[in-house]
Amino acid sequence: MTTSESDAIFSALADPTRRAILSLIGEHEELPAGEIAAHFDSLGRTAVSSHLRILRLAGLVAERRDGRFRHYSVTPTPADAVVAFLTSVYQNSLEQLASAVQDASATGDTPLNRADERSA
Amino acid sequence: MTTSESDAIFSALADPTRRAILSLIGEHEELPAGEIAAHFDSLGRTAVSSHLRILRLAGLVAERRDGRFRHYSVTPTPADAVVAFLTSVYQNSLEQLASAVQDASATGDTPLNRADERSA
DNA sequence: ACAATATGTCAATAATTGCTCACATATAGG
């Protein structure tokens, strides 16, 4: 896990539009670029395309080409750098972190889906 | 958990210097601003001060005033927004996420401490 | 072949961000 990899991931996650894109893709198995762009009224298609490029270079999404379409999906285990950083900083509250994740896993509750994803 | 809160947290974490500051503070109970700044040769004191302000506004660090000094510490459970986002996106790999956190918790291993924290 | 569709890329521009230098504030100690 190199620094530049972490940089790319954290930089990618810094933009609320990109987090919204990631959430949107995560709600589906795959999503073509056009449908993703269609979800953002206030944004041009090319802007979304640029964001997808950044997410892809950060390894957060994968691209599958199918004819004219490019289908994007969330990379299965991409957040390793984020988790690694959190665990290194928040050693003191790791148990809370683990239980928070497990709770979410058990209940299927996804707190940020309620409001945060609609930020762009 | 409002959008602006998440924005502040993810934006704060986007900068490698700020992640390094956070890691550094996390290695101690508290650290005065001057000692934090002293760890960054390539950076002026005021730049570190600005970073500390951003981390504080994001709720990632706390400030305790003691005479002329301002001691900074890592906020106990600040990563909620990050965890919430990760759980919302990576529902499919939540068990892996939880076990990764638990492994780190059990072993005390902190992957990013090995290289990533020294990125600034 | 041609036109329409799906999408990426490039150049230019506007907005944001990080850094430094000078200055302000506050506290401690003679």
Added chain:
DNA sequence: CCTATATGTGAGCAATTATTGACATATTGT
């Protein structure tokens, strides 16, 4: 009081980033 110490703040500048519009590429259907 006056000086040194610890730290924050604001203006200005350089670097980065997000967005757009025009153009390029690839694919499908007629």
